[in-house]
Amino acid sequence: DIVMTQSPDSLALSLGERATINCKSSQSVFSSSYNKNYLAWYQQKPGQPPKLLIYWASTRGSGVPDRFSGSGSGADFTLTISNLQAEDVAVYYCQHYLRTPHTFGQGTKLEIK
Amino acid sequence: EEQLLESGGGLVQPGGSLGLSCAASGFTFSSCAMGWVRQAPGRGLEWISALSYSGYSTYYADSVKGRFTISRDNSRSTLYLQMNSLRADDTAVYYCAKVPGADASSPDWYFDLWGRGTLVTVSS
Numbered sequence: 001d002i003v004m005t006q007s008p009d010s011l012a013l014s015l016g017e018r019a020t021i022n023c024k025s026s027q028s029v030f031s032s033s034y035n036k037n038y039l040a041w042y043q044q045k046p047g048q049p050p051k052l053l054i055y056w057a058s059t060r061g062s063g064v065p066d067r068f069s070g071s072g073s074g075a076d077f078t079l080t081i082s083n084l085q086a087e088d089v090a091v092y093y094c095q096h097y098l099r100t101p102h103t104f105g106q107g108t109k110l111e112i113k
Numbered sequence: 114e115e116q117l118l119e120s121g122g123g124l125v126q127p128g129g130s131l132g133l134s135c136a137a138s139g140f141t142f143s144s145c146a147m148g149w150v151r152q153a154p155g156r157g158l159e160w161i162s163a164l165s166y167s168g169y170s171t172y173y174a175d176s177v178k179g180r181f182t183i184s185r186d187n188s189r190s191t192l193y194l195q196m197n198s199l200r201a202d203d204t205a206v207y208y209c210a211k212v213p214g215a216d217a218s219s220p221d222w223y224f225d226l227w228g229r230g231t232l233v234t235v236s237s
Contacts, residue, residue: 001175031220033220034220036220038220038222040223040224042158042224044158048229049208049227049228049229049230050150050158050208050224050227051227052223052224052225052226055221055223055225061225062225091157093157093158095158095160095223095224097220097222097223100160100163100172100173100174101160101172101173101174101175102148102160102163102222103160104150104157104158104159104160105157106157107157107158
């Protein structure tokens with residue numbers, strides 16, 4: 001199975017700052033068949049189900065603000081949240097979907113200072 | 114509006130069985146693969162199962178293989194999860210989720226729509 005490891009486990013930043021969350025997979029999640037990285041990011045706010053933020057490592061989901069961006073390739077990925085807003089307080093998860101099981105990272109909790 | 118609504122959660126004794134349902138609306142259910150993800154109290158997300166648009170191809174995490182069965186009824190736009198031999202560590206909120214892709218020939222197996230979840234508690 002592919003193991004997904006996120007860092008840090010938590011971070012606290014001020015409004016307007018930039019948040020950077022990393023995700024590393026135990027194997028490359030790039031497929032040459034489609035020339036894509038099989039990596040998604042989700043946001044889970046307190047008491048809510050997860051919401052898709054990013055897929056194919058860098059494509060924003062429907063309605064996701066452009067403050068959210070994804071980057072990386074192979075086995076190293078980054079979610080960047082620019083101009084941090086109060087509503088961004090949440091736990092963020094990465095997930096690969098290259099082959100089953102489509103494992104998630106352990107999550108990164110983002111708080112506002 | 115696309116929507117998923119889980120039901121069937123509750124309290125069950127260790128070793129018991131429980132069946133979950135997920136009613137879909139607002140999209141063409143029969144064209145999409147579907148999956149289940151669970152979240153133990155205070156913990157992260159765990160992918161547990163998925164199946165193709167037709168239901169012919171099914172996939173399971175090792176933690177539930179042989180105990181859980183995923184299925185679907187496209188005529189009712191409903192996804193199911195039959196859970197047998199339940200253990201205390203199966204206690205979690207169970208989410209159903211929609212996959213944009215249809216089957217293994219499609220690469221789009223991320224989850225683009227989630228239900229609100231149903232709580233399963235395994236305890237004596």
